[in-house]
Amino acid sequence: MTTTIYLARHGVTMANQENRFAGRSDEPLHPEGAEQVAEVGRALAAKAITAIYCGPLPRTRQSAEIIGQIIKAPVRSDEGLNEILLPHWDKLTKDEIRARFGRQYPTWLSDPAGFSVPGCETIADVQKRAVNSIEAIFADNRGKSVLVVSHLIVVRALLLFYQQKPIADFRSIKVSNAQVATLSRNDDGLVTVDY
Numbered sequence: 001m002t003t004t005i006y007l008a009r010h011g012v013t014m015a016n017q018e019n020r021f022a023g024r025s026d027e028p029l030h031p032e033g034a035e036q037v038a039e040v041g042r043a044l045a046a047k048a049i050t051a052i053y054c055g056p057l058p059r060t061r062q063s064a065e066i067i068g069q070i071i072k073a074p075v076r077s078d079e080g081l082n083e084i085l086l087p088h089w090d091k092l093t094k095d096e097i098r099a100r101f102g103r104q105y106p107t108w109l110s111d112p113a114g115f116s117v118p119g120c121e122t123i124a125d126v127q128k129r130a131v132n133s134i135e136a137i138f139a140d141n142r143g144k145s146v147l148v149v150s151h152l153i154v155v156r157a158l159l160l161f162y163q164q165k166p167i168a169d170f171r172s173i174k175v176s177n178a179q180v181a182t183l184s185r186n187d188d189g190l191v192t193v194d195y
Helices: 031-044 058-071 094-101 104-110 123-140 152-162 167-172
Strands: 003-009 049-054 075-077 145-150 180-185 191-194
Touching: 003 031, 003 123, 003 152, 031 058, 031 180, 049 058, 058 075, 058 145, 094 104, 123 145, 123 152, 123 167, 145 152, 152 167, 152 180, 152 191
Parallel strands: 003 145, 049 075, 049 145
Antiparallel strands: 003 180, 180 191
């Protein structure tokens, strides 16, 4: 018996187009992003998906709801799939982050495993909570196919974990808006990753 999780990044937003860090802001989908995820819904329509899980922010919720309308699957919000918590970066461009917070952004780029700011999440923190959510989703949906819609950082962290790669490899995982990866678990408990 195989349990399949289709793992998708939300559709494109204006912040993505402007090279801004949307973070946990209420950034909605751009119309182009809505069309991207509608295409995902049409592509997944034949996959017998029984449920959709998403992070609580508008861009993931909207993405999940658009797909849910197409494939006729209910949408459930899961806090463990939320974006990384770096509130002082929210809505800033990458250049603004560099100007205001010195070495933080260069460290984020060059040493993702060592990046740590007081009061904020690390990638390891994100990975831990996201894996807990995915494991619960696997357990609750044995033998079924479901969709998870989340954020770039969350999707990267999950793909690293299930490929048994270190967080130092974070930048090697390329995930476009509305791109879909697949996590498949068989009865032996092993997870196969395809993306």
